[in-house]
Amino acid sequence: xxxxxxxxxxxxxxSEILLHLGPQHPLQPGPFLLxxxxxxxxxxxxxLKIGYIHKGMEKVFEDRTYxxxxxxxxxxxxxxxxxxxxxxxxGVEELLGIEPTxxxxxxxxxxxxxxxxxxxxxxxxxYATDVGFLTMFIYMVREREGVVSLLEAITGxxxxxxxxxxxxxxxxxxxxYKEMALKTLGELKKQVKSxxxxxxxxxxxxxxxKGVGVLTAKEAGELGVxxxxxxxxxxxxxxxxxxxxxxxxxxxxxxxxxxxxxxxSRVKVRLLExxxxxxxxxxxxxxxxxxxxxxxxxxxxxxxxPGEVYARIEDPRGEMGMYIISxxxxxxxxxxxxxxxxxxxxxxxxxxxxxYVADVAAIAASMDSCTSEVDR
Amino acid sequence: xxxxxxGMGEIEAELPPNxxxxxxxxxxxxxxNSPLQKIVNWGRKNSLWFMTHPMGCCGIEQICVGVxxxxxxxxxxxxxxxxxxxxxxxxxxxxxxxxxPALKRVWDQMLEPRWILMMGECAISGGPWxxxxxxxxxxxxxxxxxxxxxGCPPRPEALLQGFIELQKKIVAEQDRTVIPNxxxxxx
Amino acid sequence: xxxxxxxxxxxxxxSNTFKDAVSDVDVPSPNxxxxxxxxxxxxxxxxxxxxxxxxxxxxxxxxxxxxxxMEVVYHVTSYSAPLVITLKASLPRDDxxxxxxxxIYWNANWYERETYELxxxxxNDCPYMKVLLLIEEMEGEWPLRKDYAGYPDLT
Ligand code: SF4
Numbered sequence: 152x153x154x155x156x157x158x159x160x161x162x163x164x165x166s167e168i169l170l171h172l173g174p175q176h177p178l179q180p181g182p183f184l185l186x187x188x189x190x191x192x193x194x195x196x197x198x199l200k201i202g203y204i205h206k207g208m209e210k211v212f213e214d215r216t217y218x219x220x221x222x223x224x225x226x227x228x229x230x231x232x233x234x235x236x237x238x239x240x241x242g243v244e245e246l247l248g249i250e251p252t253x254x255x256x257x258x259x260x261x262x263x264x265x266x267x268x269x270x271x272x273x274x275x276x277x278y279a280t281d282v283g284f285l286t287m288f289i290y291m292v293r294e295r296e297g298v299v300s301l302l303e304a305i306t307g308x309x310x311x312x313x314x315x316x317x318x319x320x321x322x323x324x325x326x327x328y329k330e331m332a333l334k335t336l337g338e339l340k341k342q343v344k345s346x347x348x349x350x351x352x353x354x355x356x357x358x359x360x361k362g363v364g365v366l367t368a369k370e371a372g373e374l375g376v377x378x379x380x381x382x383x384x385x386x387x388x389x390x391x392x393x394x395x396x397x398x399x400x401x402x403x404x405x406x407x408x409x410x411x412x413x414x415x416s417r418v419k420v421r422l423l424e425x426x427x428x429x430x431x432x433x434x435x436x437x438x439x440x441x442x443x444x445x446x447x448x449x450x451x452x453x454x455x456x457p458g459e460v461y462a463r464i465e466d467p468r469g470e471m472g473m474y475i476i477s478x479x480x481x482x483x484x485x486x487x488x489x490x491x492x493x494x495x496x497x498x499x500x501x502x503x504x505x506x507y508v509a510d511v512a513a514i515a516a517s518m519d520s521c522t523s524e525v526d527r
Numbered sequence: 528x529x530x531x532x533x534g535m536g537e538i539e540a541e542l543p544p545n546x547x548x549x550x551x552x553x554x555x556x557x558x559x560n561s562p563l564q565k566i567v568n569w570g571r572k573n574s575l576w577f578m579t580h581p582m583g584c585c586g587i588e589q590i591c592v593g594v595x596x597x598x599x600x601x602x603x604x605x606x607x608x609x610x611x612x613x614x615x616x617x618x619x620x621x622x623x624x625x626x627x628p629a630l631k632r633v634w635d636q637m638l639e640p641r642w643i644l645m646m647g648e649c650a651i652s653g654g655p656w657x658x659x660x661x662x663x664x665x666x667x668x669x670x671x672x673x674x675x676x677x678g679c680p681p682r683p684e685a686l687l688q689g690f691i692e693l694q695k696k697i698v699a700e701q702d703r704t705v706i707p708n709x710x711x712x713x714x
Numbered sequence: 715x716x717x718x719x720x721x722x723x724x725x726x727x728x729s730n731t732f733k734d735a736v737s738d739v740d741v742p743s744p745n746x747x748x749x750x751x752x753x754x755x756x757x758x759x760x761x762x763x764x765x766x767x768x769x770x771x772x773x774x775x776x777x778x779x780x781x782x783x784m785e786v787v788y789h790v791t792s793y794s795a796p797l798v799i800t801l802k803a804s805l806p807r808d809d810x811x812x813x814x815x816x817x818i819y820w821n822a823n824w825y826e827r828e829t830y831e832l833x834x835x836x837x838n839d840c841p842y843m844k845v846l847l848l849i850e851e852m853e854g855e856w857p858l859r860k861d862y863a864g865y866p867d868l869t
Contacts, residue, residue: 174629177608180581180590182626202847203626204582207659209832210858210865214658223655229584229680273587293595310587310680372769372793375821386793394745394796461746461789461798463772472772472789489773489789497824523583523620526847625849658866660857661848 159186159198166190170508174203178281178515181522183496185515192507197500205526212486217243217317217453220486225311227488228524230273233259233266233302234466236315241396242462242475243317246455249446255319256397257439262305262314263397263464264428264435268339269298270467271421271428278418278516282359287346294342297335304328317453319445329436336429347422360415364502364514367412374498378469378491379420380518384412390465401438404431414510414517421519454481466491468519488527492520564700571614571640572694573603578613580633583620585647585680592683604690610636615693616643618650618670623661627669634670640704642697644689645675654679671703721797722747724766732759745796753786753803753812760790760818768792768799771815774825776833778859784810786835805835814840832858 162169167190174182182203188196208227212220224239225232237259244250251259276291299309304325306312314321350356366376368384381388389406391399407423409416455477463472469491476485495518502514542548558564581589592599593606607613610633622630634643645666648654653664666672673696676689696702725747729736735755740748751759760771772789779785788801803812814837815822826837827846834856837843845853857864 174626175580175610175633177579180586182582182629202845202849203623203629204621205623205625205661205847206621206656207661207857207865208656210862211656211659214866226584226655229587273590277590289595292591296591296596309682310584373820375771375819377770381793388793390796459800461800463798470772474773474775474787474789476777485775485777487773487775487787489775493824494821497821526623624852660852660855660862660864660867662867 159188159196162188164190167195172511178512179277179520179522181525183522183525185499185511187503187508187511189508192509194503194506194508194511197503199496199500201496201522201525203526204523208527209486209488213483216481217455217483220483221316222311222313225313226523227527228466228468228471228490228492228521229310230270230521231266231466231468231471231524232311233262233314234464234471236313237263237397238462238464238466238471238473240315240317241464242460242473243453243455245460245462246458246475246477247317247453249318251319251397252443252446253398253440254323254442254444257435258305258320258324258444259315260397260399260402261432261435261439262302262312262320264431265298265302266312267428267467268425268432269295269302271425272298274467274519275418275421278513278519281512281516282356284356287350290342290346294339297339301332301335304331316445319443321445323444332432332436336432340426340429343422343425347419350418350422357415360418360513360517361411361413363414363510364506364517365411365413366498366502371412371498374501375494376469376498377494378466379424380412380417380495380498381469382407383409383416383420385410390463390470394463396464402431402434414513417517417519452481454479463489468492468495468521468524470494488524490521490524490527492522492524495520496522496525565698568697568700572697575602575604575615575642575690575693576607576613577604577615577617577644578610578633578637579606579608580610580617581619582622582626583647583649585619585649588680588683588686589617589619589646592686597683597687599687599690602687602690602694610634611638613637614641615690616641617646618643618666619646621649621654621656622663622666624663625661627663631669642673642693642702642704643670644693645672646686646689647681648677648679651675651677673702673704721795724763724768724797725749725799727766728759728762731762735759746798746800748800748802751801751803753805756788756801756803757813757815757818759801760788760815763790763799764818767794771819771822771825772798774815774822774829776829776835776858778807778833780807780860782807784833784835786812786829788815810834811836811838813838816840832856834859 170187170189173184184200186198187194224235227235272291272295276288279287303309306314366384368386371381371384385408387406392406404427407420409420457479459476461474463470471491472489474487475483478484645651653662656662657664674689674693676685678685722741725739729739735752736749738750768790770791770793772791775787777785784805784807786803791798826840829835831845831848
């Protein structure tokens, strides 16, 4: 692995060719262009070109009031919309000096974890198609529909939930939610366990993924990666444990790590995190205190005092940070989104160099980056 | 076919009796005006293969609609990864100035008859990012759009409804696809 | 990932080591620390932080303060401690340039390119100062500056 691989040069030898993958490609949701210089089957240089769905979010956010931004934060990464809402709300709450109510904290943890479930399920599914395991994709999407219905029952929307509010959440749980959730999640747990078994016993799949695209802990640190790719390399870096926000302090959970850092471990981490998230959700449902789910007086026009805040959260893909500068008006002066997928995508080209063309799909999909958030 | 159809006048002299030569476009004209076209349209409407081409949040719903649970295969609608195998392109999300040339190229790679569906506010009018410096808004001036599916994101049911409307349009011959004329060197 | 204890004492050490380059040190909450740095010394300061266990550059962002100031904001943190250090370097608005960190943190590359294309802040010796997200024709427009005329684009 070379750290210099950021720019591709034109082929010099007759045996080298340039291969363009994208911008329209079935590797992952979202267009990007992956340029590879290959010699035979081996990748010599790689460059990732992004910006195909750049929306200028940070500029748009500077022109919206704090409340108007809230639904737009969903669209940063649509698979992690609850996490984005939550981190944004915590940032603004810190600026305003308010706290969410106790029940709201539990509700936010609950929806964050449900969001992690559906994101990981779709991530594994996408990855499974890329390694030629279409059946797994169909299974994963079927499982995901159950989780999406659970989210829909709370938030009223299948995607882009827009659930957190300043000082609370949008609404309470519907009646009979606990039984419904436990039933679906129990089923999901069984299914995920059997899928895990299927993935770790299929010899063709193992040969395709073990020892491929290895990212060691040291390299991952140097490349600035966080989230499941880093944990797959054995580093226990999880903001839920390191900088406990909301009520993660009171919940019992393990930080999932693997040791190899290859494609197989990255997917294994996600599979095990699904089980761990289910465990967290069950605890949330049990321990959730009754009480108001939002502050009595929620500020409608929000004018925080001048100041700045950097809030972060453990997103399904890694560390999501938002840096908000307020100048005392009703719109933020500067809104910086530090996405986890940006860091992961940047680390992809060095990871591909030296590997085979046939492994590109497996490695790219196992990093599970989200193009929408890379481009913003 | 390269010379723009057969030069009929020259060949006619050498033809055996009772044989007439016609061009492919004449056959097409004939089919178009006969009940046969109904059968062709019936076939087309029941095999709308769409290109999986997720671009934004709406792309996720597009993925979900193609596989288990919503299962568009019931209507003969199945996802394909390559534009060359697809009949329907869905613009499912934000189109930026950088991506527009590539999108046009993908559209050009698709074989006729082909249809285009606008999924979500972003594709229809720019959606939440309509003021942004990098997005393109008036996509319907660039592509011959048949169906608009509003929503941010539209639910999968809405997407299905969009497909059904497209099928109705095809049967009624109201769709905007351009049937190529072989005489023009089309496919 | 060193085993030194990583906590707020680093800020005292930092201001002791770089007496005239670090100012306005503030610790607003247990896991956050803010300081203002001299843009000429950014490389030495970052190297010092890296040697003291701050091995993760979270983010590089630009902020525009018209009419005469621009800021580059660095968020540095560690894989083994929750402390996030925010370092701000002020630059003149008419010719903003600062040393690149690519040699110290590998992942500074994309962040710096992004800041360059959106704000026009030049990072000296960055190996690859070119647009990343925008189309090439937009280089030189600096869309995130406060006086950018192309927003809102009402066409
Ligand atoms: S219409 Fe809404 S949901 Fe669809 S891509 Fe645009 S922002 Fe995302």
